[in-house]
Amino acid sequence: MxxxxxxxxxxxxxxxxxxxxxxxxxxxxxxxxxxxxxxxxxxxxxxxxxxAIRTAEVAGIRLDTGAESYATRGGTVHALIDELGLADRITTPDAAGAWLVGIPGVGAAPLPKGGVLGIPANPWAPDVRRIIGWTGAWRAYLDRLRPPLTIGHEHSLGRLVRTRLGAKVLDRLVSPVTTGVYSARPDDIDADVAAPGLNNALTRTGSLTGAVAQMRSGSGSRPGSAVEGLAGGxxxxxxxxxxxxxxxxxxxxxxxxxxxxxxxxxxxxxxxxxxxxxxxxxxxxxxxxxxxxxxxxxxxxxxxxxxxxPAPVVEVVTMVLDAPALHAAPRGTGVLTVPGAFRAKALTHSTAKWSWVADAADGRHVVRVSFGAQGEPPATEGLDDTAAAALALAEASAMLGVELEPRALLGAVRERYTQSQPGxxxxxxxxxxxxxxxxxxxxxxxxxxxxxxxxxxxxxxxxxxxxxxxxxxxxxxxxxxxxxxxxxxx
Ligand SMILES: Cc1cc2nc3c(=O)[nH]c(=O)nc-3n(C[C@H](O)[C@H](O)[C@H](O)COP(=O)(O)OP(=O)(O)OC[C@H]3O[C@@H](n4cnc5c(N)ncnc54)[C@H](O)[C@@H]3O)c2cc1C
CATH class of the missing domain: 3.50.50.60 (FAD/NAD(P)-binding domain)
Known part of the structure; x- marks a missing residue:
């Protein structure tokens, strides 16, 4: 032996x-x-x-400019962090959650909680109805009355949602999430890969919203979407x-x-x-x-x-701002956009999201603006760094609903990432x-x-x-x- x-x-x-x-x-x-x-x-x-885990010093603060968190799903990243002796640095984001902006006729609203890839469990819930309106809620409710698919199932997430819940749920709730998470349109996403078990739950419960409710109830209060970060980045x-x-x-x-x-x-x-x-x-x-x-x-x-x-390209502009108007965290921890409403794809208000960033920023604000999605070059493409930062600041101002003067910008770093086709x-x-x-x-x-x-x-x-x-x-x-x-x- x-x-x-x-x-x-x-x-x-x-x-x-x-x-x-x-x-x-x-x-x-x-x-x-x-x-x-x-x-x-x-x-x-x-x-x-x-x-893609990158860091840079912006206005004297060392910040993540690429990946900033990890999903707790499966526990393997947590275990690796533990193994490397970093467990005491693990931190969770602020519970305020993100907002959705660019909603036609509504503007901005908190992203509803309790869905799967933006698909709601209950179209009548006030936070959902605020975004899709009464007509959107009625249309989505029809899903409960329709016969379930008994032969085969729909692979395309976009087609599945459009058929069962209507265009408002698709365009206002699901598209912002898939664009933010996968840089891809829902029509191009495989529902079975992005939300394993959803189609089976649909067959069991008879409706897509019922399937979402069942998946959420079976997996604790913050399934899948739960993330953690590390103090220091x-x-x-x-x-x-x-x-x-x-x-x-x-x-x-x-x-x-x-x-x-x-x-x-x-x-x-x-x-x-x-x-x-x-x-x-x-x-x-x-x-x-x-x-x-x-x-x-x-x-x-x-x-x-x-x-x-062509591979999807994403550009992220990380800015440090002197902007007291942001102390109130007007859009929670950040925003996703309804595709087409803004030139940017998403925004993270890092000082509102992570306490370690707020501590490091000492009264200033850190805001990351991402550009680029599947099939569309980032709006910052071809701009020099100064022009890219100016565009990011203007987009941040519109997305956060506060005026941000050019003099608020204390520093900015822009990073470019080429992504692989979404899994x-x-x-x-x-x-x-x-x-x-x-x-x-x-x-x-x-x-x-x-x-x-x-x-x-x-x-x-x-x-x-x-x-x-x-x-x-x-x-x-x-x-x-x-x-x-x-x-x-x-
Ligand atoms: C902006 C952004 C934000 C993200 N945020 C998150 C997040 O918050 N949470 C999360 O979980 N995930 C996030 N992700 C995704 C996550 O960062 C990636 O999935 C992951 O880091 C990819 O790791 P990887 O090792 O496969 O590839 P990469 O990180 O791309 O590493 C590939 C490496 O190969 C090297 N390389 C390339 N060509 C050669 C060569 N010819 N010779 C030698 N070396 C070479 C590169 O320099 C690079 O270091 C984010 C991604 C991006 C772009």
Missing amino acids: TQEFDELVSHAHDTRVVVVGGGIAGLVAALECAKVGMRVTVLDGADRPGG MSTLVDALVARLQELDATVTTSAQVTAVAREGGTWRVAVARDEADVEADLLIMAAPEDTARRLLAATVPGLARELG AALGRAAEVAEMRRTVTATPGLAVVGAWLAGAGLAQVVPDARRETDRIRRAALFGNATETVEGDATA
Whole structure:
């Protein structure tokens, strides 16, 4: 037994792992390999690790400029934070919640609580009726009287909502949520992926609003939508991951743009832009975004080569404002917009949402404005940073319903993000399953990241752990497929 164990340890120590991409997926995958003693190198093309978890100093305050929270669903991000000794930094957002703006004839109203993807459980609830009006509520109520679908079910979330609840629920409640969360229109979202169980509950209860009520009652008071953050920002998670990796003798190299990968006789050869010699590895974990991952792997894994359409681009302008009018948090923790009503997509009033940001801002306000959605370039596209900040300020003023003079702007940082196609897009789940089969059939390869797992830390972290576990087992015990089929988290 001891000899067997010693052999395993020595085998792990002899296993060289290269992780391409040091976003959260790559760092988590690297940690899983480093933990068992493998020799791990993370290569990231940017000048800092973390990918879409980014931080910047704005008017002297260090702030998240990308991901700012994580969904508590599944508990895996919380567990990772705990494992890294950051549990005492976990914080929850203010309970005020977000508002909806740009509602025709209404303007602004608090986002109703208790729905699923914006679909209400009760169209007559005052907070819902305020947004969809009496006619919208009557139309939605017809859903209770219609026969349920008995044969098959509707995959498109947009068509499902439009048919059963009418255009007002779709345009005023559901579209703002899918645009905010997925940067996509409801028509293009697969209801079964975005809201698993909704169609089955519809068949059981006989109505879509009844299905939402049942799903909400079965899962506690703040299901799915519950999020947490970290005092000091989500980048403290990246810093802690990098520190833990270094303790485990792993190497995290930044400004290391990988330009090619090849597999020769069981060894991966990874070319880095600035280096002459290739990095060699027994295991390759590809953690770069979709376009790069497919391009780098195309020669070795032809099944992953694909012409991609334009990826959604999001630009986020993070501003620090001297604006006493915002002390009252006029729109709660932030706003979602009815698509078409504003040039911006969403806004977060960070000082109203997170107490650690309010403490750091010391009487000033932090507001993040996001631009860009599926099929539409961000309204900031082509503007220089000063003009982008001016547009963000004007949009914030309109969205928050307060006058914000140019002199209120104490500092601004603008960041650009290219996103992958939403995991909940129609047809995407089947495509992802096919890609996973192709990856699993390639010895010594794992692929992780939001483009396969779906966006969001609560999706990316457990997926990276599962996929790394698969390749780790394959390397140490030779059973590559043990955890890839079915739910490895069980
Ligand atoms: C503006 C914004 C806000 C968000 N807010 C939230 C939120 O509040 N909560 C939440 O849960 N999720 C949020 N998300 C989503 C979440 O941030 C992502 O799903 C997640 O961070 C993706 O991680 P990843 O490792 O898959 O990819 P990425 O973070 O994109 O990492 C990929 C890495 O690969 C590197 N790379 C690329 N090409 C190469 C190459 N050739 N060689 C080497 N390295 C390369 C990049 O530099 C990058 O570091 C947000 C996303 C955005 C854009």
